[in-house]
Each structure stands twice: as C-alpha cells, then as structure tokens.
Amino acid sequence: MKEYYRKATRPIYLGDIKIGGGAPISIQSMLSVKTSNLPAAQKQLRELQAAGCEIIRFSVMDLDDAQAIKPLKQSCDLPMVADIHFDYKLAIASILNGIDGLRINPGNIGSRQGVESLVAVAKDHKIPIRIGVNSGSLPKDLLSKYGHGKDTMVEAALSHVKILEDLGYHEIKISAKASNLELMLASYRELSKRCDYPLHLGVTEAGTLLSGSIKSAIGIGILLEEGIGDTIRVSLSDDPQKEVWVARQILINLGLRKGLKIVSCPTCGRTRIDLIRLVQKVEAALQEFADRELTIAVMGCAVNGPGEAREADFGIAGGDNEGLIFAHGEIIKKVPEAELLPELLNLIRQA
Secondary structure (H helix, E strand, O other), X not given: OOOOOOOOOOOEEEOOEEEOOOOOOXXXXXXXXXXXXXXXXXXXXXXXXXXOOXXXXXXXXXXXXXXXXXXXXXXXXXXXXXXXXXXXXXHHHHHHOOOOEEEEOOOOOOOHXXXXXXXXXXXXXXXXXXXXXXXXXXXXXXXXXXXXXXXXXXXXXXXXXXXXHHOOOOOEEEEEEOOOHHHHHHHHHHHHHHOOOOEEEOOOOOOOHHHHHHHHHHHHHHHHHOOOOOEEXXXXXXXXXHHHHHHHHHHHHOOOOOOOEEEEOOOOOOOOOOHHHHHHHHHHHHHHHOOOOOEEEEEOOOOOOOHHHOOOOEEEEEOOOEEEEEEOOEEEEEEEHHHHHHHHHHXXXXX
8 A cells, every 4th residue: 555644643442443643544424314213224334334334423313313322333333423413411312322432513512511511421431522613513703703714614623622621631533524625625734733633534515426526535635645634434415335435435546545446448439348337347246356455447449458457457458249358468368248247257256
C-alpha cells in the first residue's frame, strides 16, 4: 500500500476498533430504518457487515430506539454509535443500553448542564463522543458572530470540545460536515491545525449514488491525500451498502487499503463486444475476491488490452465474438466471448 503522511491524532476506541493514532482508516455507514424496528434494523446490520462496514451508526429518537440497542448488539458484533439530537437523556439511555459510541450535535444538544450529566455517564462507561458539526444546524450565536463559514463550523466544534475537556474528558472525535465542498474542506483543514483529536470525514447531503459518490470522493479524497482523517462515512441517498462500497473504493484507489481494482476502457467504435454488460458481470462475479490485492482489466479491443493494461494482474480484451485472456500484459489464450468470464475466474482462482 502507498505510504501517506498522516496527521498524528490521539487514539480512541469504538469497541475493538482503534480510531486515530495511526490506525487504518475505518469505514462507517448508518441504518436507514427506524432503530426500534428490530427485524428491519437487524437485516440492515447483517447486510452492512457483509458489505465490509466496520462501524454502524443509527438514530436514537426516542426511548424505544435506545432500548433496541441491547438486542441489536446481540445480533451483530460491529461497534455501534448512537446518533443523538435534542435530548441528552437519550444519549444517557443509549449508554446504559450498551452503545459503543455517541454522536452529538452542538447545534441542538441543549444546555451545558445536560452535557455535563451526559459526560459523567460516558466517563463511567468509557464511551467516546463524536462532536458532529453539520453546516445545516449551527448554533445561532456563532452564526450571528461569524456568519455561515468555516469559522462558525470550527468554533461550534471546539467550543463543545472545550466543555468536555473542562470536565476532564478526552475520548473525543470530531466531524465538520457540509454539503458545500469548499466549506467542508476549509473546516476540516482548520480543525486539523487546531487540535489533535481524530477526525471523522464526510460530505453531508452529498446526493444520489452517482453525484454523491463523485462529491464524496473529491472531498474525502482530497483530505486523505493531505493526511487528514481517521474514519470516513460516504453519505448517499441510496442503500447504505453502496455507501460502504464507495468508501472502500476511495480507500483502495488512494492506496490506503488493499482490495480488488477493476479497470475498464470507456469503449469506442473499435469495440465489437458488449463491454458494458461484460464489465458489470465481471464486477459482480469478482466480489469473492474483494479483499485480495488484485487489478483486473476489462478492455474493449486488442488496442487497449493487453498493451495498455499491462499493469493489471489479469484481464480480458474483447474481439468480434471472441476475446483474449491475458496476465501481466502477456496473452495466455483466445476464447469465444461466452467463455471469457469463466476462463478469467479460473485463472484468478488458480493464481
């Protein structure tokens, strides 16, 4: 994997997962169903774990949600984070029901007195707290003072961090999410300069699968390239499993995590094979190798493969109802189109 400069941050633990302190960057997602709907929540937990999610967050909006934490913990061994707005008492109830971590929003969590009560319980149970700032719900006093910009985002986070520090609590991570990339980048860069707590990266309200993936890859990718960030969540208006897939691809393509890469050409008039359909079939079939450090090429013609894909471990180059199987730029055999995928799979399995 690529060696990156990483900003040194304090380590904290969510369950058994270390965040910060040079630990690998972890992938998070969030349930999209009501937490107290146990059948639906347990189903999504299993799906997210199978997809490679490492930390799962869910909303706790009432006492039923808080009480659902115990059975959810019994059905999944991933660390779980309760997302709390408006009522610090729900955060306390979540801790007492076995949650691994909390996310609170300084823009709406309430009085300092309530936070003090929450911190006392978090101390007893050693539960880390994420100060989660969101550009859409910033404290009104800071908006009046600084306007809607990075200064408000950063001060919202650090003023709340100071409350926890004053109470002798340092099991903290911070996020400063915005839908506007310029604001998101500026806020995280400033936080990284001004504190050493681990940072949870994300672009809030990023959008649909295509637009949200692009936006998240740009924002999260730029910061990771700069050495900023310790854990990530890609926020999409889609199935949470797709958030995990996109997050993995960001880390793999930055060289921050081992995993399968599929490279494919964009097609042109030389293509005599249904390349788009073939790539989709290859991507689905290769999920069994998702954790292997492999690069697989699916190319539309002999011009682009194997020559332009010689860096790939294995690949396919399409022809007219037939194609080439190659490895490390060397042609292995020519086979009928229908046999391209089975032959590729056999080759990978034998490697």
